[in-house]
Amino acid sequence: MGDNINLNNLPPGFRFYPSDEELVVHFLHRKAALLPCHPDVIPDLHLYPYDPWDLDGKAMGEGKKWYFYSRRTQSRITGSGYWQSIGVEEPIYSSDGQIKVGLKKYSDFYIGEPWEGVKTNWIMHEYRVLSPNSTSKSSSSQRRNSKIDYSKWVICRVYERDEDDDDGAELSCLDEVYLSLDDLDEISLPN
């Protein structure tokens, strides 16, 4: 019945907070395999290179983060600027920690002409699937899957870093900082 969930009528407190693994294993795998996604919440905006502040109402938005499908590309240029990778790709593991299922790339948004812009607080996480063939496991089902081009699609998550932002839905960071203040008296500074 979860398939029929009405996204405009979720009960209070329930939100779209996918884990890295879910984005890769559920949403990206199904997209690449042309399988239906239930619910079909993440739109494909590959043909629409919106500026990050124009994603609201077009991408799937939750907690001031926006999600959309796109395709792998070497450069993401928008109307007002461009996304530039910070040069790091973080591996995404399956929840049992055994299999590397995807990669997560971090980018900053710059306003201006490529590649001479001014860095903003807008951040993108770009998820892609690691091809099943590149993992150590091998099976007949994976050989069947080798016809699917898993590397074509990515999911982008975009948000604006804002240290004043505390909407209550994401507490861990501010709470940790807040509570760590309590530990300050336990720190001894060198004289």
Add this chain to the structure above:
Amino acid sequence: MGDNINLNNLPPGFRFYPSDEELVVHFLHRKAALLPCHPDVIPDLHLYPYDPWDLDGKAMGEGKKWYFYSRRTQSRITGSGYWQSIGVEEPIYSSDGQIKVGLKKYSDFYIGEPWEGVKTNWIMHEYRVLSPNSTSKSSSSQRRNSKIDYSKWVICRVYERDEDDDDGAELSCLDEVYLSLDDLDEISLPN
């Protein structure tokens, strides 16, 4: 239809991540007013002073955080220790920022005899409603509500602070730290 949501069958990516305001305005208000909560996800554990590591399977758990109703009390003593407030209460405002609707108290869990225990990494957020009468607004419906004892119930959220914890569902803190490393070369240190 959201009322009939099957919590064991939420679509991938959807989780219970209530905001401070939702905990106060929806869950605590309805509990105090004896109104049904849809879905009825948060259990009342007032009579069961579980140690924090025993809450799994008893409280509502999501992302290694546990939620339960309790009653206001001056001391929370469990089988193995006790909760001690860090002495701060944070106001919770309505989403329009106009009305102070509740308070959020922070506590640490200590193992041992009160009040001589050893502090742990377990943390509690305790939410309570501010009585409608204590706000500046006044109306006939609020006068009717004055028979309800809003101060009796609290919601407790318990979790263990763990700096190695990165399950992907709560990214903001680690991501911010991670990305801020990128800014380090912009910092000039005094010689």
